[in-house]
Amino acid sequence: xxxxxxxxxxxxxxKDKFEELYYKYNKLMFYVxxxxxxxxxxxxxxxxxxxxLIAKNFRKIGIIDSKETRNFVAVIARNAAIDIYRKRRxxxxxxxxxxxxxxxxxxxxxxxxxxxxxxxxxxxxxxxxYRDVVYLYYVEGYRTTxxxxxxxxxxxxxxxxxQRGREILIAALGDE
Amino acid sequence: MNQLIQALTEAYNTEFDIVxxxxxxxxxxxxxxxxxxxxxxxxxVARRSYVHVSHxxxxxxxxxxxxxxxxxxxxxxxIAITRPQIFYEIQQKSTEWIYHFRxxxxxxxxxxxxxMVPDTPKGYKIVSKDSYExxxxxxxxxxxxxxxxxxxxxxxxxxxxIDAEYDKKSKIKINGxxxxxxxxxxxxxxxxxxxxxxxxxxxxxKYSTLVSMANSVH
Numbered sequence: 001x002x003x004x005x006x007x008x009x010x011x012x013x014x015k016d017k018f019e020e021l022y023y024k025y026n027k028l029m030f031y032v033x034x035x036x037x038x039x040x041x042x043x044x045x046x047x048x049x050x051x052x053l054i055a056k057n058f059r060k061i062g063i064i065d066s067k068e069t070r071n072f073v074a075v076i077a078r079n080a081a082i083d084i085y086r087k088r089r090x091x092x093x094x095x096x097x098x099x100x101x102x103x104x105x106x107x108x109x110x111x112x113x114x115x116x117x118x119x120x121x122x123x124x125x126x127x128x129x130y131r132d133v134v135y136l137y138y139v140e141g142y143r144t145t146x147x148x149x150x151x152x153x154x155x156x157x158x159x160x161x162x163q164r165g166r167e168i169l170i171a172a173l174g175d176e
Numbered sequence: 177m178n179q180l181i182q183a184l185t186e187a188y189n190t191e192f193d194i195v196x197x198x199x200x201x202x203x204x205x206x207x208x209x210x211x212x213x214x215x216x217x218x219x220x221v222a223r224r225s226y227v228h229v230s231h232x233x234x235x236x237x238x239x240x241x242x243x244x245x246x247x248x249x250x251x252x253x254x255i256a257i258t259r260p261q262i263f264y265e266i267q268q269k270s271t272e273w274i275y276h277f278r279x280x281x282x283x284x285x286x287x288x289x290x291x292m293v294p295d296t297p298k299g300y301k302i303v304s305k306d307s308y309e310x311x312x313x314x315x316x317x318x319x320x321x322x323x324x325x326x327x328x329x330x331x332x333x334x335x336x337x338i339d340a341e342y343d344k345k346s347k348i349k350i351n352g353x354x355x356x357x358x359x360x361x362x363x364x365x366x367x368x369x370x371x372x373x374x375x376x377x378x379x380x381x382k383y384s385t386l387v388s389m390a391n392s393v394h
Contacts, residue, residue: 010230028196030205041208071188074195111180120183124190135184169180 008055018055020064021073028070029077036081042088046081053080053150060142072140075132079151114173122172130165137162279332280371292373294326295392297385316379324379324386328393331374336367350375350390357383366390 002022006015026047033046053076054061061069111119123131133151136142144162148155255262291312296302300316303323307313311329344359348366355368364386365378375393377386 027199027202027204028192031199031202032192032195040205044205044207047205067185067189067192070196071185071192074192075188111183112178114179116179116183119179120186123180123183123187131184131187135188138181139184139188 005055032077033081050077050080133161134165294389
């Protein structure tokens, strides 16, 4: 499998780096995908899709042996699995949660004035559906167009998920 | 915002730390046969023929091609200006030369075509004479049976092809006009053009005899 991905990468240094990433995270990605898809063959498909996406965007990958890279590849694998699941089911895998509308007093810039544990709790409770997009945007620093390409989504959909994710977090903190 | 980033980072670190702990004892994934069969063709293509070419590489190749073309054109132009002899030598090595003859008629009025006859060289006599609307041909022969053929042809729209494998080729002047002299084995040919007619003398004869005949054409 590695042969296919390596053909998509230009320099030998990057090929070596990709090879390191492949052997280090192949197992993690497979089991992350399998958690969504159950079947080994479907999980293999998802991991394959995820590696192709990573190979296409490989220039932005930093140190391989880091939690940042590990989290990134796992998020990509999970979303590749969700994408396959959605296609197989021919419907949205995850239903949008109801967004509480009862608090307009906080905005995204007010996270720093709230107790950190409350922010962490709100983030952990946020559905993966929104949280992965928020994570890729705020932590990994990808633009909405790049996220859309990586997760096989429309750019509008990514923006909508970002917006809703922020609203859910703000609403959750406002409740406290 | 910093707290949000910190919280997201911690949430993901924790989540995937737990996943890694859970799968630590699990075997490395073995891709099922169905999946491997499915990707086999892609794998073969990747191994054999797929070459990824970046946009940068394409632009670099185009730029190099343009630079090489520019250098070649500049070099050929420079040689053509400074060493035209090289091109002459190349031309000499070609298999056939094509001559286009000069035709001068500034008044654009049909001029009367004047037949001109060279002096008959000593030891030769005229054995045949043909004339037609745009020219004439005269054949001379000596006692040994060697002949010289003289021809005069109207030069309008006229061109001729000469075999490049002649032994010798040079340029001389006949009555002030440029003439081409070629030799193959013992046969000579002199050809010149005065702007109205093309004259040609061919035969197995002395070179001086042919040049004298040519100069006698007025």
